[in-house]
Amino acid sequence: MTDKSLNSFKAKSTLTVGDKTYTYYSIPEAEKNGLEGVSKLPHSMKVVLENLLRFEDGRTVTKNDILAVAEWLKDRTSEHEISYRPARVLMQDFTGVPAVVDLAAMRDATTKLGADAQKINPLVPVDLVIDHSVMVDSFGTPMAFNDNVELEYERNGERYEFLRWGQQAFDNFRVVPPGTGICHQVNLEYLAQTVWTREEDGETFAYPDTLVGTDSHTTMVNGLAVLGWGVGGIEAEAAMLGQPITMLIPEVVGFKLTGKINEGVTATDLVLTVTEMLRRKGVVGKFVEFFGPGLDYLSLEDQATIGNMAPEYGATCGFFPVDADTLKYLTTSGRAPERVALVEAYCKSQGMFRQTNSPDPVFTATLELDLSTVVPSISGPKRPQDRIILAEAKEAFAAALPKEFGKTDDPKIKVDGEDFEIGHGDVVIAAITSCTNTSNPSVLVAAGLVARKARELGLTRKPWVKTSLAPGSQVVTDYLTAAGLQDDLDAIGFNLVGYGCTTCIGNSGPLPPAISKAVQTGDLVAASVLSGNRNFEGRVNPDVKANFLASPPLVVAYALAGSMKIDITSEPLGTGKDGKPVYLKDLWPTNHEIAEIVRQHVTPEMFKGRYSDVFKGDEHWRSIAIDGGETYKWNGSSTYVQNPPYFEDLEIEPKPVTDIENARILALFLDSITTDHISPAGSFKKDTPAGDYLTERQVAPKDFNSYGARRGNHEVMMRGTFANIRIKNQMLPGVEGGYTKGPNGEQMPIYDAAMAYQKQGTPLVVFAGKEYGTGSSRDWAAKGTNLLGVRAVIAQSFERIHRSNLVGMGVLPLQFKDGESWQSLELDGSETISVEGIEEIAPRTTVKVRITKADGSVTEIETRCRIDTANELDYYRNGGILHYVLRSLVAA
The missing domain is CATH 3.30.499.10 (Aconitase, domain 3)
Structure with a gap:
């Protein structure tokens, strides 16, 4: 809680704006009291520092954690792990529905363990914006919008009923109805405040607006100086249930902008140029912060465009500091004058307000772009x-x-x-x-x-x-x-x-x-x-x-x-x-x-008018009936929402993790396998495992909808995992699509092969190349992997979010040593794989993998365990992050 900080650096202060007094944790005061030099930190790192000051409790956040941020200034990099708590969580419906499904399943599991279902409730504000379900069936006519809305409600009635239940069943949970906008734009235009406030024990606390979102493009709000990034749905669920996000103190790459964009050049041209440059630089897992005189010539919307594509250039975030244009945008978009005044006063008092003559922060590394060189x-x-x-x-x-x-x-x-x-x-x-x-x-x-x-x-x-x-x-x-x-x-x-x-x-x-x-x-x-x-x-x-x-x-x-x-x-x-x-x-x-x-x-009036009653929805939304109380009344015949199997037979104490013995290879992948390849997305056809499942339940192909719309049904989603029409499993050279070799060596869909192996009790592993899991923060890329029976993924490198999600679903990520790959080992998929030492596994330690080829020859290699933190190890040993959280809440 914000008022329970140990306050080792005497940072707790007050700030009066107009006739209101706020409590806050002052970075300048902390600098005077032992955090020498922190005024030179990048603006994004100051947000992280404030978070640690406010949540210092001696257990999850210690004095040494805070000192480590100041120490960062020496080498501008750190291997120190910290616990970070965002102010809120943002969801869209593709990723939000399965998150609410998981919460509903956790309530069921909680009652089975004899505890109060109300223990499962978001502890921080959560907003879910329904924006991923509308499809472009009708186009090029004045009736296109109405036609598509009618089809959207027809297709998604079960999902929307479920979300309406969640809206009334859970505290701190709001739903922005369909037809309002894209979650990131609604966030930018309405939800985000730049400086957040909350009432607690008679005090009003002010602190930076921060969030995590279940969509990788949450970073768009970085343009409004709100530190946020995408996480998997399972990680977001843990955050909203009170778990801190564990992370290493990040490197911060400074991107200096100079000059001014020429006539005829757009913000899109600029962001494509920035994306190319940062991909070439290599910023995966790092913060990127923009600075320099060129910012004076970019609108806040231009900055949001650049922040949006942080996942495309690989960064955790693409942050812009507060400046005069931030205040202008907050005003234009209809924020209250009192909020705008607070943002200005708070950020100036914290050294978080960029002005033309502001000294440049200290960065891990920098690169520079003259805006006048950008071309269409x-x-x-x-x-x-x-x-x-x-x-x-x-x-x-x-x-x-x-x-x-x-x-x-x-x-x-x-x-x-x-x-x-x-x-x-x-x-x-x-x-x-x-x-x-x-x-x-x-x-x-x-x-x-x-x-x-x-x-x-x-x-x-x-x-x-x-x-x-x-x-x-x-x-x-x-x-x-x-x-x-x-x-x-x-x-x-x-x-x-x-x-x-x-x-x-x-x-x-x-x-x-x-x-x-x-x-x-x-x-x-x-x-x-x-x-x-x-x-x-x-x-x-x-x-x-x-x-x-x-x-x-x-x-x-x-x-x-x-x-x-x-x-x-x-x-x-x-x-x-x-x-x-x-x-x-x-x-x-x-x-x-x-x-x-x-x-x-x-004009401001447009924003005020559109957002004055944003949670009410249209007549379609308001007419949806709600069924269920504290726990959801699952409909066994629903093809959209089903109770997932994650918590079946859950016991209060986890079983010990075990080594992987004689696993078979489900797939061999090359570089740049994205979550689009792994996770079900888009439409699917009748002659697929997911199509077969729905056809057996009398759903006509015209009513299949999309994988995204059916994310609340694990039976559909696990059938679509690794089923992308363009994925290439190198076990079957020249074959495109989600196929592999089954237990007898025959070609079959990956789902069918996985189920055949499960019947035999045979564990599975996946091998991949570089940048495995690049793309959207799709929880189903990890959930589907888990449900198919994959115990470990062995790759040359992992994308940040997907690696974390694999751990969060109890799947072990292992990384080849430099220079090694499944190709260098001459694997063809016929091998059996054993992973030893899992019982004693520790973060980032060496793990031995034994490979037995079809001719009986054995090769042993050492891989790096990509469970990166102690918290992640707890999640893995519990079978996943949700299992860990559920056990913790029930025991509390």
Whole structure:
């Protein structure tokens, strides 16, 4: 509790703002009393330091932990482990539903152990925003939004009923209903406060707003100087149940920005450049903090765009300090004047307020970008860090056809019922979507202006392009409508389709049947262009192989051009109504045009109006009936929500962990296997294990919905684990999709093989290359791995969140020593694997792995245990983080 700090450094102070007095933990006071030099810390590290000062209890946070932050200044790196407690938790519904399912299951388990179900309740504020369920079925018509909303409620009634139950069953838990916006944009525009407050024992405490979120793009709020990052759902559940997040004191990479962005360059172009630079630098597991005079020329929305893509550049966060523009944004977005005044006074008193003449903080390392050197760019066709200068996009796609997709032909396929053909490179999806850009009025207005000028000149989208506009909040619709730009977007096919993640999360909906048939007939490398942050293989749409990230105005431009084989910087996008060619330069707005519309039409009243009753929802939401009290009434016939098996036969004392003996290999993977490859996402077909499960329960394929929508049903999700259509298990060379060799060596779906091994009582292991688990913070990438019977994953390196999630689900992550890999060991999947010494395992120690080949020869290697902290070891020994928390709460 905040008022129980031991206060070793006499930091507890008061701050009066207006007629209100706040209690806070002063970093300048702590510096005077033993923490020499901490005023030089990066702003993000000051947030961490304040957290430790406030929660010092001599047990989870000690005086030595706080001193270690000051010691960090010497080497600017540390191996010291700390316990960090965020102020709140943010969820979206894909990851939030299984989290609430787990809480409901924990309540059941608690009552079975004879304890009070109310022991299972969030102890910090939790907000869940339903934003990942709307799909783009209808598009290009004025009725698209209403049609998609109707389908959304029809498909997700069971899930929404469950969340409505959770909203009334749990304390400290709020649900933002469907059709409101994307969780990160709602967070930026409404939930976040920059400085948080709480009443406790007659005092009002003020402290930095901090959070963790069950979506990796939680980092978007870093643009508002709110320290937050994505964690797995299981880790978030533990945080909201009072468990600290254990972490090593991070390295902080400073990214200096100088200069000013040139005319015609967007925030999207900037973030793609930053992503490329930081990926090359290598910042996985590190904080990135932006500083320098270039910040004076970036709007807060530009900063949020950069913060959003921290997962794409690999950092834990992409932090921006509080400055005058932060205060301006808080005011414009409708925050109370008292809150804005508190933010200014608090941050100035803490040395957390950036001014033009502020000295640069001390960083672990730095790199620099002159904003004037940024040029229009896109990225793709498979990874967000693969930036392409826009003028070189045509050549880049031509090079990717043989290199990335193995295509040397150039087929043209007639589309049934239409008077056109399509071929490689034709853009079949153009989507203005995702939190990355729709939080930023400048690029949304730019898209509207491109549409306006195209409409005036007589251009429209090519007929094979599926167009969509899915804003991050209702405020976007307000200012586009007020400026008359929504009419222009509608005119060329960018009608409102919903408020949510849509295409970026794989909810692009099906292509028109004739287009889909042509793509499949010709095995075409069709393309999508989206204003999102993710373009991994198989993510956007099963018919689309090449995916490109671009700014919203470029999304419009590519919808007009209809092909990646056109150099849109020099070739015509189409022919105008006057018969003359129309070029991109004819459509592109000036920075002044954009700024004028933003100034006139983005107002505080819009934000206040839209968020005045944000938890109420529309008539669809309010009409959902709620069933259940303290515990949920599980419906055994539901195909959306089921009681998971994690706590079956749970005893108050955990059983000892044991060695892994004679395990079989489930898969051999190469580098950069993402959570998109591992975790079920997007749509799935009838002839899959998940499709079979639903078909057996009389669910028609048209009602399958998506994996994301069914995350509350472990039976569907475990069948979809490792089932991505683009995953490649090297046990089956040349085979694409979620297949492996079963116990008898025959090819079969990974799920079916795992179940066959479970019947035999045979444990499983997975081998992988570098950067295993890169991507979204998907808890199901770890949950599914656990439920398939995988005891250990042995890889060359792990992505931060997925490694933590594996431990949190009781799966042992082991890392090859440098220079070793499953390829160097010449594995083919026929081997048996034993892991020894697990009973005595300790964080980051050496673990012996014994490999027995089919011919009987034995190889022993030493691997590094990637259980990184003592807390993680407790979780692993308990069978997972939720088991540990449940036992702790019941015993309390």
